[in-house]
Amino acid sequence: xxxxxxxxxxxxxxxxxxxxxxxxxxxxxxxxxxxxxxxxxxxxxxxxxxxxxxxxxxxxxxxxxxxxxxxxxxxxxxxxxxxxxxxxxxxxxxxxxxxxxxxxxxxxxxxxxxxxxxxxxxxxxxxxxxxxxxxxxxxxxxxxxxxxxxxxxxxxxxxxxxxxxxxxxxxxxxxxxxxxxxxxxxxxxxxxxxxxxxxxxxxxxxxxxxxxxxxxxxxxxxxxxxxxxxxxxxxxxxxxxxxxxxxxxxxxxxxxxxxxxxxxxxxxxxxxxxxxxxxxxxxxxxxxxxxxxxxxxxxxxxxxxxxxxxxxxxxxxxxxxxxxxxxxxxxxxxxxxxxxxxxxxxxxxxxxxxxxxxxxxxxxxxxxxxxxxxxxxxxxxxxxxxxxxxxxxxxxxxxxxxxxxxxxxxxxxxxxxxxxxxxxxxxxxxxxxxxxxxxxxxxxxxxxxxxxxxxxxxxxxxxxxxx
Amino acid sequence: xxxxxxxxxxxxxxxxxxxxxxxxxxxxxxxxxxxxxxxxxxxxxxxxxxxxxxxxxxxxxxxxxxxxxxxxxxxxxxxxxxxxxxxxxxxxxxxxxxxxxxxxxxxxxxxxxxxxxxxxxxxxxxxxxxxxxxxxxxxxxxxxxxxxxxxxxxxxxxxxxxxxxxxxxxxxxxxxxxxxxxxxxxxxxxxxxxxxxxxxx
Ligand code: SF4
Numbered sequence: 001x002x003x004x005x006x007x008x009x010x011x012x013x014x015x016x017x018x019x020x021x022x023x024x025x026x027x028x029x030x031x032x033x034x035x036x037x038x039x040x041x042x043x044x045x046x047x048x049x050x051x052x053x054x055x056x057x058x059x060x061x062x063x064x065x066x067x068x069x070x071x072x073x074x075x076x077x078x079x080x081x082x083x084x085x086x087x088x089x090x091x092x093x094x095x096x097x098x099x100x101x102x103x104x105x106x107x108x109x110x111x112x113x114x115x116x117x118x119x120x121x122x123x124x125x126x127x128x129x130x131x132x133x134x135x136x137x138x139x140x141x142x143x144x145x146x147x148x149x150x151x152x153x154x155x156x157x158x159x160x161x162x163x164x165x166x167x168x169x170x171x172x173x174x175x176x177x178x179x180x181x182x183x184x185x186x187x188x189x190x191x192x193x194x195x196x197x198x199x200x201x202x203x204x205x206x207x208x209x210x211x212x213x214x215x216x217x218x219x220x221x222x223x224x225x226x227x228x229x230x231x232x233x234x235x236x237x238x239x240x241x242x243x244x245x246x247x248x249x250x251x252x253x254x255x256x257x258x259x260x261x262x263x264x265x266x267x268x269x270x271x272x273x274x275x276x277x278x279x280x281x282x283x284x285x286x287x288x289x290x291x292x293x294x295x296x297x298x299x300x301x302x303x304x305x306x307x308x309x310x311x312x313x314x315x316x317x318x319x320x321x322x323x324x325x326x327x328x329x330x331x332x333x334x335x336x337x338x339x340x341x342x343x344x345x346x347x348x349x350x351x352x353x354x355x356x357x358x359x360x361x362x363x364x365x366x367x368x369x370x371x372x373x374x375x376x377x378x379x380x381x382x383x384x385x386x387x388x389x390x391x392x393x394x395x396x397x398x399x400x401x402x403x404x405x406x407x408x409x410x411x412x413x414x415x416x417x418x419x420x421x422x423x424x425x426x427x428x429x430x431x432x433x434x435x436x437x438x439x440x441x442x443x444x445x446x447x448x449x450x451x452x453x454x455x456x457x458x459x460x461x462x463x464x465x466x467x
Numbered sequence: 468x469x470x471x472x473x474x475x476x477x478x479x480x481x482x483x484x485x486x487x488x489x490x491x492x493x494x495x496x497x498x499x500x501x502x503x504x505x506x507x508x509x510x511x512x513x514x515x516x517x518x519x520x521x522x523x524x525x526x527x528x529x530x531x532x533x534x535x536x537x538x539x540x541x542x543x544x545x546x547x548x549x550x551x552x553x554x555x556x557x558x559x560x561x562x563x564x565x566x567x568x569x570x571x572x573x574x575x576x577x578x579x580x581x582x583x584x585x586x587x588x589x590x591x592x593x594x595x596x597x598x599x600x601x602x603x604x605x606x607x608x609x610x611x612x613x614x615x616x617x618x619x620x621x622x623x624x625x626x627x628x629x630x631x632x633x634x635x636x637x638x639x640x641x642x643x644x645x646x647x648x649x650x651x652x653x654x655x656x657x658x659x660x661x662x663x664x665x666x667x668x
Contacts, residue, residue: 021630021631025647027654039500043500081499084498084500085500122667131548132573147549147573148550148573153644154644157648160647162643162647196546200543200569253666253667260666261667317484432547434547435489437489437494440493440512440517
């Protein structure tokens, strides 16, 4: 038997058929659906008179444009276009009989947080969603990736996807992280090394001591941004932590099925002899708290560095850097820690989980955020929100001056009213710093939750280790 | 889906690298529940100023390129989100071909589902076509999918690779769902096996 990588094993277990040219039909175990990328797909089904093939494996939840202010509990979504999309999701979910969490259900939240939380995401599965950050679910050893709306329609109609196999890449983080360095810094550092196209054509498996040491929350943060490195998916082999997280979740297997599942899950790792097409090894000690200075997630530097100059880069990138510095309003040579911040956003499918909020609470407990700072914390799900309230975290954040919101994507992509105004500058725990991502003309610096908390206190980008 | 065999059209140069999906179609326009009508907002933030007036410098606002059907772009075109609104907006504007050294994965496959041909070429070929595209209204390229060639204004020819299955679907305007449904027996067999071997899925 030839040695296989984890990706090879999951791929092989889901092959329905392969054509002579290598194009394969892959079976999909879980299909997550949200309101922005699905209306046209359901419409396509209706037009063609087709059904959802496996409504039991399809889960719909609104997240991208739900308001996160408390008034949402009282009634209608005011923005008409958003309301039309949310209503369309509800109608489609009910008409086609798929699982559905309505806006004001406590289990509602960002689709990539809800999936694992409810036990829909399990090791060894194939998981897709019309959203690029589906990579998040790879933290469970599931092959998970984003798809476009035509593919959403294809999966709805057939529960399969036409795929060509990607190549295997291994990213090993050896050793132990320094104090103040988190999962977010690992994943940003990796993108800084590979560039946003470095993973194109690959599925990345993250491994090594520093990855094993992460909690499931941290592993989700790492896999979440695999897509920012261009990879089709990120994967981490499941271990005891994974099993402990999954056990007892509403849709996880129980009793004898649990035992059978567990026995299978324990076979999900890359064989020792397995060959990777590309290997990147990084020493955990070399990773510092990281921050982006530009408008691409690859524009990453350690917080101790200075803003770079266009001349520091090679050919193709020079113009992009000029444009980015201009957009970001930064001068080459200035210290990153001198960059003043007026907004802090903590949330998103990258860092909207309970562990992230615990980190923030640790930093801000008993302190006040800088005068004039707008700072919001947006839980990734209603259940995360409830847990944070129970643990007293919500109160610590509110006392420090943060707004405590309802669950949704919020200022990660600013489709709802949570937006930056032109020229505003935000330390954000989300995953994209593209031009206009958080509002037209808005400037985004991606950081870890702890670093975002530190910036909220001081009013400028701050090295968490100096606090 | 509209068939794609040959296109002869003006090519617009966009040498910027990492042109992301937020640039192609900002999220403001993702609230639609339709596929059509997005062309007027293609590259919205680069194309219009805050008051909604056209920015004359932006390539697709220049008279020579207003009817462009081809874009020659810098590396890693289409990175970012999975939004199919990006190819919908390109198509609605009239773009049928994008040429670059590399594309983001999801965007690349989304193009094929919408009758757009994304072409990956080595840097030197892209540089040459970028030069051709800089010539304004004379920047006419001829893209022939059948023969997998691009002919420039000077008659120079570049050939390109494309996955055979994707080519077949594009040339015949085939809908993949119909094709996959022909394999419904294989899907049923897979499901039956899995129901026994992995009942928890
Ligand atoms: S939180 Fe941001 S990245 Fe995650 S699903 Fe929502 S919009 Fe996408």
